[in-house]
Amino acid sequence: xxxxxxxxxxxxxxSKRFPGVVALDGVSLALLPGEVHAxxxxxxxxxxxxxKVFTGVHRPxxxxxxxxxxxxxxxxxxxxxxxxxxxxxQEVNLVPMMSVARNLMLGxxxxxxxxxxxxxxxxxxxxxxxxxxxxxxxxRRPLRALGMGVQQMVALARAVAIDARVVxxxxxxxxxxxxxxxxxxxVIRKLRDDGIAVVYVSHRLDELYEVCDRVTVLRxxxxxxxxxxxxxxxxxxxxLMLGRDLDEVRTGGLTRFSxxxxxxxxxxxxxxxxxxxxxxxxQVLHGVDVSVWxxxxxxxxxxxxxxxxxxxxGIVGALPLDAGRVLVAGLxxxxxxxxxxxxxxxxxxxxxxxxxxxxxxxxxxENIALAALPSLSRAGxxxxxxxxxxxxxxxxxxxxxxxxxxxxxxxxxGGNQQKVLLARWLAIRPKILLLDxxxxxxxxxxxxxxxxxxxxxxxxxxxxxxxxxxxxELVEGADRILVLREGAVVGELSGDDVTEDKIMxxxxxxxxxxxx
Amino acid sequence: MTATPGREQVSRVLQQHGALMVLAALVIVGSVxxxxxxxxxxxxxxxxxxxxxxxxxxxxxxxxxSGGIDLxxxxxxxxxxxxxxxxxxxxxxxxxxxxxxxxxxxGLLQGLLIARxxxxxxxVTLAGLLGVRGLMLAISNEGATTxxxxxxxxARLGQGGVLGLTWPVYITALxxxxxxxxxxxxxxxxxxxxxxxNEQGAALMGVPVARTxxxxxxxxxxxxxxxxxxxxxxxxxxxxxxGIGLELDxxxxxxxxxxxxxxxxxxxxxxxxxxxxxxxIQSLINQVGNLTxxxxxxxxxxxxxxxxxxxxxxxxxxxxx
Numbered sequence: 041x042x043x044x045x046x047x048x049x050x051x052x053x054x055s056k057r058f059p060g061v062v063a064l065d066g067v068s069l070a071l072l073p074g075e076v077h078a079x080x081x082x083x084x085x086x087x088x089x090x091x092k093v094f095t096g097v098h099r100p101x102x103x104x105x106x107x108x109x110x111x112x113x114x115x116x117x118x119x120x121x122x123x124x125x126x127x128x129x130q131e132v133n134l135v136p137m138m139s140v141a142r143n144l145m146l147g148x149x150x151x152x153x154x155x156x157x158x159x160x161x162x163x164x165x166x167x168x169x170x171x172x173x174x175x176x177x178x179x180r181r182p183l184r185a186l187g188m189g190v191q192q193m194v195a196l197a198r199a200v201a202i203d204a205r206v207v208x209x210x211x212x213x214x215x216x217x218x219x220x221x222x223x224x225x226x227v228i229r230k231l232r233d234d235g236i237a238v239v240y241v242s243h244r245l246d247e248l249y250e251v252c253d254r255v256t257v258l259r260x261x262x263x264x265x266x267x268x269x270x271x272x273x274x275x276x277x278x279x280l281m282l283g284r285d286l287d288e289v290r291t292g293g294l295t296r297f298s299x300x301x302x303x304x305x306x307x308x309x310x311x312x313x314x315x316x317x318x319x320x321x322x323q324v325l326h327g328v329d330v331s332v333w334x335x336x337x338x339x340x341x342x343x344x345x346x347x348x349x350x351x352x353x354g355i356v357g358a359l360p361l362d363a364g365r366v367l368v369a370g371l372x373x374x375x376x377x378x379x380x381x382x383x384x385x386x387x388x389x390x391x392x393x394x395x396x397x398x399x400x401x402x403x404x405x406e407n408i409a410l411a412a413l414p415s416l417s418r419a420g421x422x423x424x425x426x427x428x429x430x431x432x433x434x435x436x437x438x439x440x441x442x443x444x445x446x447x448x449x450x451x452x453x454g455g456n457q458q459k460v461l462l463a464r465w466l467a468i469r470p471k472i473l474l475l476d477x478x479x480x481x482x483x484x485x486x487x488x489x490x491x492x493x494x495x496x497x498x499x500x501x502x503x504x505x506x507x508x509x510x511x512x513e514l515v516e517g518a519d520r521i522l523v524l525r526e527g528a529v530v531g532e533l534s535g536d537d538v539t540e541d542k543i544m545x546x547x548x549x550x551x552x553x554x555x556x
Numbered sequence: 557m558t559a560t561p562g563r564e565q566v567s568r569v570l571q572q573h574g575a576l577m578v579l580a581a582l583v584i585v586g587s588v589x590x591x592x593x594x595x596x597x598x599x600x601x602x603x604x605x606x607x608x609x610x611x612x613x614x615x616x617x618x619x620x621x622s623g624g625i626d627l628x629x630x631x632x633x634x635x636x637x638x639x640x641x642x643x644x645x646x647x648x649x650x651x652x653x654x655x656x657x658x659x660x661x662x663g664l665l666q667g668l669l670i671a672r673x674x675x676x677x678x679x680v681t682l683a684g685l686l687g688v689r690g691l692m693l694a695i696s697n698e699g700a701t702t703x704x705x706x707x708x709x710x711a712r713l714g715q716g717g718v719l720g721l722t723w724p725v726y727i728t729a730l731x732x733x734x735x736x737x738x739x740x741x742x743x744x745x746x747x748x749x750x751x752x753x754n755e756q757g758a759a760l761m762g763v764p765v766a767r768t769x770x771x772x773x774x775x776x777x778x779x780x781x782x783x784x785x786x787x788x789x790x791x792x793x794x795x796x797x798x799g800i801g802l803e804l805d806x807x808x809x810x811x812x813x814x815x816x817x818x819x820x821x822x823x824x825x826x827x828x829x830x831x832x833x834x835x836x837i838q839s840l841i842n843q844v845g846n847l848t849x850x851x852x853x854x855x856x857x858x859x860x861x862x863x864x865x866x867x868x869x870x871x872x873x874x875x876x877x
Binding site: 117118121122127129133134135136137138142146147149155156157159182198 | 568737740741742743746747749750753754756757758759760761762763816820821
């Protein structure tokens with residue numbers, strides 16, 4: 041790596057605003073030829089926006105992009121690609137039904153006489169290119185017939201083959217087997233030796249330390265740190281990502297969880313309200329065990345992509361599992377069926393409330409009653425009186441601020457929308473509530489109310505599984521915390537161990553060798 | 557987990573050539589069962605009557621592979637025929653150029669609307685279907701007026717021929733070969749597959765998505781118009797009330813031929829086989845004699861359902877778990 045070389049791509053004070061959000065706020069980053077540059081940050085830190093600015097998907101509102109020493113403005117991803125900036129997206133962005141060779145050569149097929157594609161040469165060239173990546177396969181086969189690793193390699197080969205000077209990889213290993221990861225790394229090192237700048241986005245710390253030279257940490261749209269990776273200890277990196285000062289990790293508080301509640305569970309005689317054993321899903325979850333006792337709030341900690349949401353989805357049957365079982369109050373739950381889970385008393389408040397939760401055009405009343413309709417009706421006929429009663433109770437109890445029960449949910453604030461969703465799931469009288477980022481994107485006041493509510497519900501005996509990227513919320517809200525990393529539970533903290541630094545230490549622990 | 561290469565290949569061959577195999581089987585069964593089926597005359601009549609559908613189906617194949625649909629082809633078929641008959645009074649050139657220009661223009665407009673504004677192809681081409689059909693009825697006195705072909709050279713285009721087959725059959729064959737080359741061996745063809753297979757991915761891979769879509773609908777409009785022109789030449793007249801529901805027959809033939817309605821896969825050989833299959837089914841039902849031709853639709857419908865189910869299963873076999 042030649043540190044003295046001029047940057048091949050440089051962001052100077054780049055800003056990007058979206059309605060209501062400042063996604064990037066004066067971000068500067070210089071990419072040197074022949075370096076592998078890690079770009080890390082939690083959800084909403086601005087990583088994707090920055091990548092999209094680099095690749096011409098977004099135009100920056102402020103600042104400038106310098107490419108090869110000259111200001112550059114890419115209008116489309118195609119412009120950026122033609123200039124030599126290639127991106128490999130998390131989900132392979134090729135055409136699954138087309139053959140490997142045609143995917144690889146699309147747009148630059150070798151031509152024969154009359155401008156017609158010379159298929160023999162195309163197949164030969166494709167084979168030769170892929171062999172350079174350690175891939176030997178029948179290039180006539182449709183892409184989708186191959187494993188994800190090979191598909192990823194085809195995407196990479198395609199990206200590099202178009203004379204790329206910068207290759208951006210967004211979570212390239214998220215669907216790869218360990219063996220395939222090794223191949224990928226050797227290719228990345230080869231790119232680096234060829235003087236190509238690689239931007240590597242991943243949440244897997246082991247990988248970052250294995251393959252990256254420098255790191256830039258983004259947080260809340262700003263650069264929190266940039267520098268050589270080897271000199272940065274893991275704990276420090278995590279603290280930077282999560283926005284915590286290592287020296288003064290506080291446990292004191294801004295949240296509204298009552299502090300005196302953390303207590304030893306009385307497990308004697310009581311059964312866990314939900315007990316998930318060995319939840320396994322290829323590439324995502326590797327034998328996760330979670331138990332929640334009545335009246336307990338269990339937190340799931342870990343970085344983005346560690347498998348927290350997937351665990352919750354696995355429990356309610358929204359994520360197909362390869363193995364594992366879920367017991368609700370001691371009775372086995374049919375996996376893979378959300379209907380069965382709801383009937384058994386398991387409710388999930390999903391992470392993305394817009395896409396997976398509220399129905400914007402329906403009223404508050406209808407949104408609340410939706411999941412509980414079976415219990416509010418007789419012989420399929422819904423009782424209006426019963427709905428009114430339930431809706432009234434929850435609107436009062438959750439302090440939902442709406443003009444009337446008939447106001448469309450889309451007109452409410454984010455916090456009130458979240459409360460409506462919470463009401464929907466409480467209306468079915470669940471035994472356990474899975475909350476995935478329940479306070480994300482809602483204002484401080486509403487946040488405190490939701491937090492207080494979680495507390496109250498647990499007091500009443502409900503089991504709660506709490507997922508939050510906000511460490512403070514997790515530490516103060518949960519009685520016990522399971523730390524996940526790469527789809528496996530790597531630590532359990534309870535009692536006095538439930539602190540921010542212990543969680544971070546647990547995340548940072550060097551990963552054991554993958555079992556493959 | 558992994559589909560064995562053998563199984564995968566079998567399912568691929570079935571997907572691409574299933575219609576051809578069934579066609580061959582039907583021809584053999586028909587030849588054995590009916591003396592009058594395997595005659596040159598019957599074969600010629602199947603080929604001639606299928607050629608018009610086939611020309612439209614070639615265009616439709618491009619549209620469907622690109623992930624779209626074109627419902628306007630039945631109306632454009634009629635539009636082309638009427639304009640050709642009307643134009644024939646000014647000679648052969650006008651009889652050809654006028655309908656092609658007009659149908660091409662409708663196709664182009666539809667393509668632009670779909671590609672540039674992101675409107676659903678179903679709706680845009682439904683509007684095309686209704687609009688053009690309505691226009692036809694309006695100018696023809698609710699279908700009462702028939703436009704007679706005035707040019708004998710033009711009429712020969714539809715009625716003349718060699719070796720017992722009329723020119724439209726040869727034109728169809730030429731077009732099919734050209735379309736095959738276009739689809740399989742040119743960048744444009746590859747772009748059509750890429751757009752239908754993964755539109756977003758295609759855009760990121762540098763495929764001119766909008767332009768590809770515009771061309772595809774333009775082509776479909778032109779070919780539907782051409783089929784109408786040839787049909788008018790065959791009938792020596794432009795009849796406005798023809799071709800109702802033709803778009804559905806064409807779509808059925810394309811899908812039976814192995815092109816996925818969801819886009820991204822398919823081919824011309826399959827489409828031609830699909831068109832001929834429907835033609836042969838019709839012919840066989842005629843052979844049986846005491847069945848009305850309505851049964852052709854019943855059989856086609858059943859066959860279509862079968863093909864769609866088979867495609868689903870084959871698609872699953874080709875994919876990894």
